[in-house]
Amino acid sequence: MRNFLLALIALFVAASASAREYGNYDRKRLLTVSETPSGKKYGFDGAYLDLMLNDLSAHARNYPPQFDTPRDKQRATEDVKALSGMLDIVINVPAPNPELLVRAAYLNSIGHNLDIAGSADKAAAIFQRLLAASPAHPQGNYRYGSFLAGAGQAKEALPYLEKALAAGVADAAYTMGMAYLTLGDKGRALHSLEDYKRRQPGDTRVDKLIDAVRNGTIEIKRTPG
Numbered sequence: 001m002r003n004f005l006l007a008l009i010a011l012f013v014a015a016s017a018s019a020r021e022y023g024n025y026d027r028k029r030l031l032t033v034s035e036t037p038s039g040k041k042y043g044f045d046g047a048y049l050d051l052m053l054n055d056l057s058a059h060a061r062n063y064p065p066q067f068d069t070p071r072d073k074q075r076a077t078e079d080v081k082a083l084s085g086m087l088d089i090v091i092n093v094p095a096p097n098p099e100l101l102v103r104a105a106y107l108n109s110i111g112h113n114l115d116i117a118g119s120a121d122k123a124a125a126i127f128q129r130l131l132a133a134s135p136a137h138p139q140g141n142y143r144y145g146s147f148l149a150g151a152g153q154a155k156e157a158l159p160y161l162e163k164a165l166a167a168g169v170a171d172a173a174y175t176m177g178m179a180y181l182t183l184g185d186k187g188r189a190l191h192s193l194e195d196y197k198r199r200q201p202g203d204t205r206v207d208k209l210i211d212a213v214r215n216g217t218i219e220i221k222r223t224p225g
Contacts, residue, residue, distance in 0.1 A: 022072040023055050027082050031089070042090050044100065052079060053103060056110050063113045063150060073114070080111045084122070091126070101130040102140045109147040123147055131160075138167035146175050154179035170199035174206065177213075186213055 030052075032043040056076055059067055067073040087104040090096070105126035111119030127144040130137060145160030157179050164172040173196035180189035190213045197206050212218050 021068055022059055022076050023052075024075070025052050025055075025079060027079065027086070030083070031086050044087070044090060046099075049083075049103060052083065053107065053110075056080065056107070060110045060113045065113050077111075077114045077116060080107060080114060080116060080119075083107055084111060084119070098130060098134050098137060098140070101126055101133075102137065102143060105130060105140070105147075106143045109143065109150070112147075112151070120151060136163065136167065138164050138169050141167070142169045142172050142175070145172065145179075149175055149179045149182070152182075154182045165195075170196065173199060177209075181213070181218060186216075186218075189213055 025048075029048050030045050032045060034041045034043070056079065059065055059072070059076060065073060065076075067076065084104070084107055087100065087107065091100055091104050105123050108119045108123035108126065112123060124147070127140065127147065130140045131144065134140060141160040142164035145157040145164060148154070148157035148160065158176065161172045161176045161179065165176065173192050177189045177192035177196060180186070180192060190210065193206055193210050193213065197203070197210065200206075
C-alpha cells in the first residue's frame, strides 16, 4: 500500500518537486576503474552520483513523481535502472562503503516511486544490510523510515524516524508528522510538525499544513501500489 495525504498535502508534494526539466547525464562518468596489485578496483564519482540523486529526488522522492513531460520521466527511469546496476558492482563486496549503501538504497526507493519492478524489495534489503552494520546511521534510518512510511508501513517507519531525529536529522520530524497522520493520530502529527517547524524555521510551507491539521481539513486516502 502507498499512503496519500490529499488536499493540502498534495500541494506540498507538488511544490517540493522541481519545476525545471530533469537533467541529461552521462552515466559513464560515474564508474571509475583503477588497477591495483590485487586486480581492478571499482569506484564511483561521488559528486556526480549526488548530482544525479539530487535531481532524481527533486522529481521522485514522493509518490506520485512529478515531471514536466513523460519523456523526462522515461529518462529518469532509465537512469535509475542503470545506476542501480552500477551500484550493485561496488556494494556487493564483503565490507561496502556505508555511504554508498545508503545512496543505493535511496536510489531504489526512488525506483519504487517510478514503478520499477523489484525496486521496493531491493531498497528494503539494502537498507536492512546498512542498518545491520551501522544501526545508528542517521541518513540510513531517515531514508529507511521515509521509505517505509511512503510504502504504507507508517507504524514500522516510526522507530527509524525517531532514531534519525535523535541523531539530528530535522526532516525526520516532518516525515513523522506524515506517518502519524496516516495512522490517524493528529495529536502526535501536530507535535511532530511543530517540532519540524522549530528545527527548520525557514520552511514556511509547513505552516499551512500545521493549520490544516489543527482545523481538521486533512483528508487521508489509501490506494494500492
